[in-house]
Amino acid sequence: MRHHEVLVVGAGLAGQRAALAAVEARRDVAIISKLHPLRSHSGAAQGGINAAVGKEDSIDTHIYDTVKGSDYLGDQDAIEFFCREAGPTVVEMEHYGTIFSRAEDGSLARRPFGGQGFPRTIYAADRTGLALLQALWERLGTERFTLYQEWDLTQIVVREGRVQGVVAFDRRTGQFEGIAAKSVVIATGPAGRIYGRTTNAHTCTGDGIAAAYDAGALIKDLEFVQFHPTALLESGILITEGARGEGGILKNALGERFMGKYAPHVLDLASRDVVSRAIVTEVREGRGFPGDFVHLELMHLGKERIETRLQEICDFCRNFAGVDPVVNPIPIFPAQHYMMGGVGTNIRGETNIAGLYAAGEAACVSIHGANRLGGNSLLETLVFGKQAGLAAATYAASASAPQLNDSDVADAEAPVRRMMSRTDGEDPQAIRTAMQRTMDQYVGIYRTESDLLEGLRQIRAIQKRFEQVRVVDRSNVYNLNLTDALETGHMLELAEVIVVGAFARTESRGAHSRVDYPSRDDAHWMRHTLARKTPDGPNLTYAPVGYTRWEPKERVY
Numbered sequence: 001m002r003h004h005e006v007l008v009v010g011a012g013l014a015g016q017r018a019a020l021a022a023v024e025a026r027r028d029v030a031i032i033s034k035l036h037p038l039r040s041h042s043g044a045a046q047g048g049i050n051a052a053v054g055k056e057d058s059i060d061t062h063i064y065d066t067v068k069g070s071d072y073l074g075d076q077d078a079i080e081f082f083c084r085e086a087g088p089t090v091v092e093m094e095h096y097g098t099i100f101s102r103a104e105d106g107s108l109a110r111r112p113f114g115g116q117g118f119p120r121t122i123y124a125a126d127r128t129g130l131a132l133l134q135a136l137w138e139r140l141g142t143e144r145f146t147l148y149q150e151w152d153l154t155q156i157v158v159r160e161g162r163v164q165g166v167v168a169f170d171r172r173t174g175q176f177e178g179i180a181a182k183s184v185v186i187a188t189g190p191a192g193r194i195y196g197r198t199t200n201a202h203t204c205t206g207d208g209i210a211a212a213y214d215a216g217a218l219i220k221d222l223e224f225v226q227f228h229p230t231a232l233l234e235s236g237i238l239i240t241e242g243a244r245g246e247g248g249i250l251k252n253a254l255g256e257r258f259m260g261k262y263a264p265h266v267l268d269l270a271s272r273d274v275v276s277r278a279i280v281t282e283v284r285e286g287r288g289f290p291g292d293f294v295h296l297e298l299m300h301l302g303k304e305r306i307e308t309r310l311q312e313i314c315d316f317c318r319n320f321a322g323v324d325p326v327v328n329p330i331p332i333f334p335a336q337h338y339m340m341g342g343v344g345t346n347i348r349g350e351t352n353i354a355g356l357y358a359a360g361e362a363a364c365v366s367i368h369g370a371n372r373l374g375g376n377s378l379l380e381t382l383v384f385g386k387q388a389g390l391a392a393a394t395y396a397a398s399a400s401a402p403q404l405n406d407s408d409v410a411d412a413e414a415p416v417r418r419m420m421s422r423t424d425g426e427d428p429q430a431i432r433t434a435m436q437r438t439m440d441q442y443v444g445i446y447r448t449e450s451d452l453l454e455g456l457r458q459i460r461a462i463q464k465r466f467e468q469v470r471v472v473d474r475s476n477v478y479n480l481n482l483t484d485a486l487e488t489g490h491m492l493e494l495a496e497v498i499v500v501g502a503f504a505r506t507e508s509r510g511a512h513s514r515v516d517y518p519s520r521d522d523a524h525w526m527r528h529t530l531a532r533k534t535p536d537g538p539n540l541t542y543a544p545v546g547y548t549r550w551e552p553k554e555r556v557y
């Protein structure tokens with residue numbers, strides 16, 4: 001049995017920032033990560049990170065834009081804290097060595113992003129996530145901590161009302177091991193692979209959210225799923241909002257710049273839920289191109305600007321879609337992009353379980369409410385990663401020794417051994433694909449009662465199939481057939497939480513758009529969904545939204 005004081009699960013921006021805060025608080029810290037830290041999905045972030053540092057901008061405007069963007073479901077107290085931390089956080093990352101792009105006068109360059117009053121998204125060309133991740137990894141590397149690289153969390157052990165540690169396995173040996181810890185920070189990132197059409201990496205499978213749900217944590221607002229308006233047609237690869245921030249425009253098959261109908265003031269730079277719905281509406285009403293897509297045009301920006309500011313986008317378009325954005329329009333359609341929901345926390349990263357913390361995309365504070373603004377998520381990983389790390393360190397400083405036993409490890413391993421010893425049953429890939437198809441078809445951008453009921457029926461039937469999942473590969477070394485099965489099981493649990501929450505929420509708010517309940521209903525639904533696991537599926541309760549000074553208004557862009 002291994003022992004640490006603070007165990008961080010995940011080595012993306014949120015996990016690394018949490019670990020750094022806990023190390024600086026002089027605790028014995030370990031990180032487990034199923035990937036090399038620099039391969040975390042944070043490294044795929046293109047567009048940038050928000051901070052109201054411009055002269056014409058203000059922290060209050062950033063707060064207001066975020067509250068409005070959230071469709072008034074974001075907790076205003078948390079958003080105020082978050083936006084105040086933005087400037088110092090970006091400056092700190094610059095001091096750690098992040099190479100941000102510069103304006104002519106040498107100040108930090110900023111680009112406009114959707115749903116925001118001013119250009120406030122600071123960037124490193126279109127590789128902002130990687131620039132941040134590398135700088136933070138270098139900074140963390142100067143400290144002492146233990147890294148369990150290519151280890152997969154499978155279970156969080158909670159007894160006597162508090163965390164005792166986790167069970168994980170080492171991909172290199174297939175060995176299951178217990179890691180006792182006084183506090184555990186879940187920073188396992190996105191769960192986008194629940195959907196087939198997504199901008200998320202194949203590794204974004206919601207493992208930590210599912211493990212927390214199994215351990216009794218409350219999962220908040222998971223029905224709010226963000227679809228990014230501009231993903232490349234076939235592959236779903238993201239074309240950053242920065243492309244529209246630089247001046248890119250959307251056109252339908254009639255050559256019309258259609259956003260004027262949906263967002264008369266800010267056009268293509270409305271918030272993501274608004275632009276995604278507009279694209280789907282254009283296509284459904286017959287104004288899309290054959291094959292169901294619309295165009296994103298950059299040509300008018302000129303070769304030099306496109307190739308310097310959107311270098312990586314050029315490569316993606318040329319290599320994956322065979323189009324050159326300097327001379328051709330880019331074929332795009334929305335794809336799943338981000339989960340507003342996650343493990344419910346407060347601004348210190350505390351969950352409903354003593355010793356369990358969460359941060360980053362796996363968590364829901366909530367600052368994004370029903371719809372996240374671009375550029376706010378990278379910022380969230382750093383602001384709340386630090387808070388969760390600090391709180392986990394403080395808790396560990398006074399907590400008694402955790403009790404993790406060999407039987408905890410055996411209990412976590414038993415179902416895995418069953419999967420591996422089955423002689424008949426289904427391959428995890430077939431089950432994963434069935435889940436993704438169901439979620440794409442029935443739980444997408446526009447939702448109805450009948451679709452959600454059918455989606456739920458199918459997800460529960462697929463869960464039944466998963467009970468007989470079979471891992472054909474019996475080897476212990478890098479058994480990807482096994483990780484596939486474990487990840488699929490995690491995603492199926494979360495898919496059910498999404499559908500049940502979406503079915504219950506009889507209103508339209510932010511990214512949750514019910515055709516049968518088209519209006520926002522503040523009287524009944526200005527509240528957070530909390531899902532707790534029971535043997536009969538998710539049990540839902542509701543919690544009030546944190547409110548300070550911004551009156552709910554109709555959201556117009």
Ligand SMILES: Cc1cc2nc3c(=O)[nH]c(=O)nc-3n(C[C@H](O)[C@H](O)[C@H](O)COP(=O)(O)OP(=O)(O)OC[C@H]3O[C@@H](n4cnc5c(N)ncnc54)[C@H](O)[C@@H]3O)c2cc1C
Nearest residue numbers: 010011012014034035042047048153189360361375377378
């Ligand atoms: C293509 C793309 C572009 C984006 N662009 C932007 C942008 O420009 N601006 C912005 O603000 N946001 C952007 N986002 C969103 C933002 O990048 C993410 O929300 C954020 O980086 C998530 O960080 P994280 O630390 O929470 O998770 P991640 O960076 O995904 O890290 C998760 C970590 O958890 C580990 N892990 C997962 N499961 C397990 C397990 N079972 N056991 C052990 N370890 C595990 C992984 O190894 C990884 O280290 C983008 C997202 C995508 C997908």
